[in-house]
Amino acid sequence: MEKDLRITDTQYLLALTIFFLSYAIFEVPSNVFLKRLRPSLWLSGLMFCWGIMMTVQGLVHNFGGLMGMRWMLGMFEAGLYPxxxxxxxxxYKRSEFGIRVALFFSAATVSGAFGGLLAAAISNMDGIGTCFSWPVKSHPQTFAWLGGKPAWAWIFILEGLATVVAGALSFFIIQDFPDTAKFLTEAERTVVVRRLQGDDQFSAAGEQLRMKYIYKSILDWKTWVGMMIYAGLDMPLYAFSLFLPSIINQVRFKATPxxxxxxxxxxxxxxxTCGVGFFADRWGMRGYFNLIFLCIGAAGYIILIASRNAxxxxxxxxxxxxxxxxxxxxTVAWVANNVEGSYKRSVTLAMVIxxxxxxxxxSSNVYRADQQPWYPLGESLVLLYIGLGLVFSFIYLIFLRRENARRNRGERNEIIGGDKSSxxxxxxxYDTVDDAKRDKGDEWSGYRYIL
Structure with missing residues (x-):
C-alpha cells in the first residue's frame, strides 16, 4: 500500500489512527439511536454502509482518499459492537449473557483466522485487471481506479462486497427487542419480558427516553472504572490484530507464511474466549477470570519483550x-450485568467501548518501522495497558463486593409506603417496591452486583 499510494510510514499510521477517532466518537449516539429505532434497520444499515466504505477503500489512489474512507469506515462501524x-x-438473563457475547466476539477471532487465509489467497490476485489500466500523467506510478489492482486493494474490495451482501441480508434476519419482536406472539413476549424482570432487569418491558437515564450513566462510578478496564484491553487488541502478521513476518517468515x-x-x-464466557456464566465470577487471564497475557508480553528467539x-x-x-x-458482560435500565445500559456500554x-x-502508532523486527516500544506499551486493565479490574471487583455488603446490611434500604422502619x-x-425498582435501577437496595 505504501508503495502504490506513494505514502510514508507516518501517513500509513495516520490512516490507521483516524479510524479510531470516528469509531469512538459515534458509539454513544449510535446506541441511543439503536434504542429509539429498530435494531433490524439500524444494525443492518450500518453494516451495509461500512461494506461500501470498505469496498471504496480498495479503489483509492492517494493519501487523502485513504484518510476519508478510513474516517467513514470508523463512523459506520462504530455502532456495531456496542x-x-x-x-x-x-x-438474555445476566447468567446467560456472557457466553452469548463471547460467541459474538469470537467472530472477530474467526475473522482474524479467515483474514489470514484470505490475505494469503488474495495475494495471488496482484495486478488483475491490468487490461483496463492506463498511465496517470500526474502520477505515473499510481493505479487508476479502473486499472490493475494490487493485492492489498483486492482484499478491501472483495471483503467489502461480501459485507455489503451480508448487510442487505441481515435486514431480514435481525429481530427487534423482546417487547416488540414480531416473530413472537403477545403471550410469548410476555413470558420473555417477565423472565428478564425476574432477573432484576426491570426495564425489559420498555422504557421511555429520559435525560436522567443518560446522566445516571455518566455519573455512575462503574461507568468510569469500566472505561479504564476496557482501555487496558482494547489497545492491546488492536495492536495485536494490526501487527501480528508483521511481527511474524519480521521475525522469521515471508508475508504469505x-x-x-x-x-x-x-x-x-x-x-x-468461548470457554471463559461459558464458565464465567456458570460460576458468576467474571472479575476473577479477568485477573487470572490478564496475568497470563502479561506473562506473554514479558516474554515477547525479552525474547530474541522466533x-x-x-x-x-x-x-x-x-x-x-x-x-x-x-468485561463487556461484567459491565452490562451490573447496570440496570435499558437507556442507562446502552449509554454505559457505548461509553466503555x-x-x-x-x-x-x-496502538496504530507504537509499532514503528524503525524498530523491526522486535518492536520493543510497542510490546512495552501493550504490557503497560494490560497492567492498567489488571489494576482497574481489581478496583471494580473490590468496590462491587463492598457495595453488595452494604446492601446485605440494609444500609441502602428505601422507605416503602409509610413504614419508616424499613x-x-x-x-x-416510594409507594411500592416496583416504583423503587423502576426509578433507581441498579441502585435499588435489592439489586446485587455480579462479582
Missing amino acids: GVTYYLSCW ANLLTVPVYFFACVI ALSYFAVYLATCGIYPVIPN GFGNINGAV GHEVNGR
Missing part, C-alpha cells in the same frame, strides 16, 4: 491472546 452487545443484553501462521493463533483465541516469541503470542480476547467480552477504542488509536430517608421514599 449495539450488538447491548441488543443481546436485552434478550506469516498470514498463514496467524490462523492457529486466532483459532486458539476463539476457543479460549519459536519462543511465537509461543508467547498464544499466551498474549489469553490476556486480550477472552477478557474483552468478559468507545473510550477503549480511543486508546486503540495509540429503610433510610436518604435512600428515597
Whole structure:
C-alpha cells in the first residue's frame, strides 16, 4: 500500500489512527439511536454502509482518499459492537449473557483466522485487471481506479462486497427487542419480558427516553472504572490484530507464511474466549477470570519483550491472546450485568467501548518501522495497558463486593409506603417496591452486583 499510494510510514499510521477517532466518537449516539429505532434497520444499515466504505477503500489512489474512507469506515462501524452487545443484553438473563457475547466476539477471532487465509489467497490476485489500466500523467506510478489492482486493494474490495451482501441480508434476519419482536406472539413476549424482570432487569418491558437515564450513566462510578478496564484491553487488541502478521513476518517468515501462521493463533483465541464466557456464566465470577487471564497475557508480553528467539516469541503470542480476547467480552458482560435500565445500559456500554477504542488509536502508532523486527516500544506499551486493565479490574471487583455488603446490611434500604422502619430517608421514599425498582435501577437496595 505504501508503495502504490506513494505514502510514508507516518501517513500509513495516520490512516490507521483516524479510524479510531470516528469509531469512538459515534458509539454513544449510535446506541441511543439503536434504542429509539429498530435494531433490524439500524444494525443492518450500518453494516451495509461500512461494506461500501470498505469496498471504496480498495479503489483509492492517494493519501487523502485513504484518510476519508478510513474516517467513514470508523463512523459506520462504530455502532456495531456496542449495539450488538447491548441488543443481546436485552434478550438474555445476566447468567446467560456472557457466553452469548463471547460467541459474538469470537467472530472477530474467526475473522482474524479467515483474514489470514484470505490475505494469503488474495495475494495471488496482484495486478488483475491490468487490461483496463492506463498511465496517470500526474502520477505515473499510481493505479487508476479502473486499472490493475494490487493485492492489498483486492482484499478491501472483495471483503467489502461480501459485507455489503451480508448487510442487505441481515435486514431480514435481525429481530427487534423482546417487547416488540414480531416473530413472537403477545403471550410469548410476555413470558420473555417477565423472565428478564425476574432477573432484576426491570426495564425489559420498555422504557421511555429520559435525560436522567443518560446522566445516571455518566455519573455512575462503574461507568468510569469500566472505561479504564476496557482501555487496558482494547489497545492491546488492536495492536495485536494490526501487527501480528508483521511481527511474524519480521521475525522469521515471508508475508504469505506469516498470514498463514496467524490462523492457529486466532483459532486458539476463539476457543479460549468461548470457554471463559461459558464458565464465567456458570460460576458468576467474571472479575476473577479477568485477573487470572490478564496475568497470563502479561506473562506473554514479558516474554515477547525479552525474547530474541522466533519459536519462543511465537509461543508467547498464544499466551498474549489469553490476556486480550477472552477478557474483552468478559468485561463487556461484567459491565452490562451490573447496570440496570435499558437507556442507562446502552449509554454505559457505548461509553466503555468507545473510550477503549480511543486508546486503540495509540496502538496504530507504537509499532514503528524503525524498530523491526522486535518492536520493543510497542510490546512495552501493550504490557503497560494490560497492567492498567489488571489494576482497574481489581478496583471494580473490590468496590462491587463492598457495595453488595452494604446492601446485605440494609444500609441502602428505601422507605416503602409509610413504614419508616424499613429503610433510610436518604435512600428515597416510594409507594411500592416496583416504583423503587423502576426509578433507581441498579441502585435499588435489592439489586446485587455480579462479582
